[in-house]
Amino acid sequence: MMEHAQEALFRPVRAGNAFEETVERLMQSIRLGVVAPGERLPSERELATRLGVSRVTVREAIRSLQENHYVESRRGRYGGTFVNEVLPKSAPGKEFGDLHDVLTLRKVLETGAAETAAGRSLGPAERRGLRARLEEASTSSLVEYRRKDSRLHLAVAEATGSAALTAAVAESRMRANELLDHIPLLEPNLAHSNAQHERIITSILDGDPATARQAMAEHLDGTASLLRGFLV
Amino acid sequence: MMEHAQEALFRPVRAGNAFEETVERLMQSIRLGVVAPGERLPSERELATRLGVSRVTVREAIRSLQENHYVESRRGRYGGTFVNEVLPKSAPGKEFGDLHDVLTLRKVLETGAAETAAGRSLGPAERRGLRARLEEASTSSLVEYRRKDSRLHLAVAEATGSAALTAAVAESRMRANELLDHIPLLEPNLAHSNAQHERIITSILDGDPATARQAMAEHLDGTASLLRGFLV
DNA sequence: CGCCAATGGCTCGCAGACATACCTTTGGAG
DNA sequence: CTCCAAAGGTATGTCTGCGAGCCATTGGCG
Incomplete structure (x- = not known):
């Protein structure tokens, strides 16, 4: 029954939990330069809506990026989460996949x-x-x-x-x-x-x-x- | 900051809940003919492992396919969930997307x-x-x-x-x-x-x-x- | 100078999903 | 004929993630 196509169709439905996938997305937007250093990410509330994830999860993801010195957050109106000018080197790679x-x-x-x-x-x-x-x-x-x-x-x-x-x-x-x-x-x-x-x-x-x-x-x-x- | 690429990167992280995505995958394997009519799907336990989802969720998805007459399940060894010979017509489409x-x-x-x-x-x-x-x-x-x-x-x-x-x-x-x-x-x-x-x-x-x-x-x-x- | 809108920070209760364990059915192997 | 492996069926306690609401902070506008 087409053994190999099954590998594609029956692959995991979720790449990770909501938190991990959210971190991944934000990381991508920074690493790919879609949000440049010094620029502001969309607000937590907006990200939650667009990513289809709760604000709590977005915050946990942002917290994780803060701890790894990718971003910094400032409170108040005209505050937000900003991409750092100096970005950490990427963690030593895991597997070279295929x-x-x-x-x-x-x-x-x-x-x-x-x-x-x-x-x-x-x-x-x-x-x-x-x-x-x-x-x-x-x-x-x-x-x-x-x-x-x-x-x-x-x-x-x-x-x-x-x-x-x-x-x-x-x-x-x-x-x-x-x-x-x-x-x-x-x-x-x-x-x-x-x-x-x-x-x-x-x-x-x-x-x-x-x-x-x-x-x-x-x-x-x-x-x-x-x-x-x-x-x- | 590359407004349009954001649409791609900040799209929803989840297409639906675990149940919906599981139904979608099983449906795909049938509609694309990867598992043909008369053939058996992998066991619930195997599907749960491969799809990275709990067996409860797999069963709920299969139940949904049963109710829509896509598959029938038989118990006992050499039992399993089998794709029906006559498949229902696809539900009248929702949106034509883009x-x-x-x-x-x-x-x-x-x-x-x-x-x-x-x-x-x-x-x-x-x-x-x-x-x-x-x-x-x-x-x-x-x-x-x-x-x-x-x-x-x-x-x-x-x-x-x-x-x-x-x-x-x-x-x-x-x-x-x-x-x-x-x-x-x-x-x-x-x-x-x-x-x-x-x-x-x-x-x-x-x-x-x-x-x-x-x-x-x-x-x-x-x-x-x-x-x-x-x-x- | 004071207001207030917009942002990040925080908490609590509920629903979905999960892991695990056990039960029931079935048909081939011995 | 009996046994039992493998499949579906069921139940329960835990935990993640969500929704919703409220608080705290900030800086521009009137």
């Missing part, structure tokens, strides 16, 4: 996103957003690079106009970043990466799906082989 | 899966599996077609060797099927579909990624335009 699994899904999602985005007629705001992210990434320092890189790739996913695809890319990127945090980031790689970014964004803005896909594929293959090399 | 969203993600995932599968060296078992699913679908009756079609597409996803990708395809297909259940399935479409399936599987078995991707893209575009037409 490398093939992560890289396969990432490539499928992101090359597909690039192609789809290039095939759409983008509004002025979207075009500006893409250019801004490209600029951000190319002028970024080494320490900020991973975050700015993720913001750029997320912007590409957003440009497809599919929320589900954006969510899938965010999830996939988070898993890939866990691996990438364990290999060194060198200046030459960064320069190369920037050149590839330029080509990806240009072909999307020019409405050239085939080139966008190919450029993204090459870009991803680059880091994929770096990973395969370092993690043996 | 059509663009569903179709975009489906196309990205499935064309990517086809390309990836074609780029791998498949084992004899996998090759046989793909041929078997193709045969199944092509000789299927109208009433069984959707299920057999899903089995074939899931087999393609499995052939990528990525569990995460297979899970994503299953999820996406389920959402697409909810829409497809509301449009008629006609003989000519079916014949056309079978021809496309043939081409997809052949190019995967031949190790031709570009053709596999293109064939899958055409196949999906066919049903996509059907959908867009019928649902206005």
Whole structure:
């Protein structure tokens, strides 16, 4: 009865408890640079509503982030929970999961996103957003690079106009970043990466799906082989 | 702070409660044909373990499927919960969600899966599996077609060797099927579909990624335009 | 200067989900 | 014919998470 498909369908319904999943989401929004250092998270009440979780759970999650020095909270009107300027290094990774699994899904999602985005007629705001992210990434320092890189790739996913695809890319990127945090980031790689970014964004803005896909594929293959090399 | 990516990251952490999600999973395994009519579901204890949910919750979910005449349970050794030969028609759909969203993600995932599968060296078992699913679908009756079609597409996803990708395809297909259940399935479409399936599987078995991707893209575009037409 | 809206901080009772244990039924193996 | 392993059926106590309400703090607005 299709033994292998069962592994997918009968996988755990819950990745963890509500608390753990909430921590994970907030962590993602910070690590992927969606909420930048110095910026404020949505209020506890708003997060509770949007995440579909009680405010108590949100608070416990935020407390956990505070203890790990990711955020600080201030009371009073115009207070809130703010992302720290200096972020802790990620905890020494657990397991390298299934490398093939992560890289396969990432490539499928992101090359597909690039192609789809290039095939759409983008509004002025979207075009500006893409250019801004490209600029951000190319002028970024080494320490900020991973975050700015993720913001750029997320912007590409957003440009497809599919929320589900954006969510899938965010999830996939988070898993890939866990691996990438364990290999060194060198200046030459960064320069190369920037050149590839330029080509990806240009072909999307020019409405050239085939080139966008190919450029993204090459870009991803680059880091994929770096990973395969370092993690043996 | 990247307003749109927030929609993805701050989406609800839970699609529903444990009971609802469990029903959803079991339903998927039946509707996608992963467990065929007459076949037995894994035991309650095994499902509880694999789904990461208590046995009580599994039983409540199964009870719900019984009441809707999807399955019947028999006690005693060699008993279990069996999928009924005649399945109820799907409940009249709720909302058409975001059509663009569903179709975009489906196309990205499935064309990517086809390309990836074609780029791998498949084992004899996998090759046989793909041929078997193709045969199944092509000789299927109208009433069984959707299920057999899903089995074939899931087999393609499995052939990528990525569990995460297979899970994503299953999820996406389920959402697409909810829409497809509301449009008629006609003989000519079916014949056309079978021809496309043939081409997809052949190019995967031949190790031709570009053709596999293109064939899958055409196949999906066919049903996509059907959908867009019928649902206005 | 005082008000007050919006934010984080806190508590308590209820419902859902869980773990665990035990009971009942069934049909093949010995 | 008997035994018993494996499956579904049932019951109970615990704990997590939720909802709802209230308190404490802060800084801009009138």
